[in-house]
Amino acid sequence: MAEFLFEDVFKIDRLNPDGKKFDKVTRIEARSEKFDMFMHLDVNSEVYPLKEGEKFSMALSSTLSEDGTPDSGFFTPGNRKTLADNYEYVMQGKLYRISEGSGYHAKAEINASFGGLLMLLKGDPSHFKKYELDQRLFLLIRKV
Numbered sequence: 001m002a003e004f005l006f007e008d009v010f011k012i013d014r015l016n017p018d019g020k021k022f023d024k025v026t027r028i029e030a031r032s033e034k035f036d037m038f039m040h041l042d043v044n045s046e047v048y049p050l051k052e053g054e055k056f057s058m059a060l061s062s063t064l065s066e067d068g069t070p071d072s073g074f075f076t077p078g079n080r081k082t083l084a085d086n087y088e089y090v091m092q093g094k095l096y097r098i099s100e101g102s103g104y105h106a107k108a109e110i111n112a113s114f115g116g117l118l119m120l121l122k123g124d125p126s127h128f129k130k131y132e133l134d135q136r137l138f139l140l141i142r143k144v
Helices: none
Strands: 006-015 025-032 038-044 055-061 089-099 108-114 117-123 136-143
Touching (some): 108 136
Antiparallel strands (some): 006 025
16 A cells, blocks of 8 residues: 555635635635644635535645555556545645744745645644655545
8 A cells, every 4th residue: 555645634724815816726724633734725626616614634645556656657547446546636746845944843844736736735844754856746635
């Protein structure tokens, strides 16, 4: 079984905190339950609508293969099972910024782009040790 880079349940605090910018995109502001992470995430609201107060499970992975085989970057059709089979909404993107905090209560953050839909994940620096700049990421979401 593939190991996730990150997995937690988030509760949506606010939608579009800076105002609605695009018709089909909603920016969610959410906080995780287990690791107390803060997240901004752009979601195609026409495909996957979310509401304030809703909870969802979010996972980050470097591959969709259940056995952890690295992603080749090419789509290979077939009847094989993937991690995406257990989720409702999946995006593929790239990690473009890692900021490490310093000091006792420092927060680190990562930024990723999923075809222009952005994610900011901020929290304890110990949760960001597995990430590398320009790393390919899959974001997987399902409502709980």
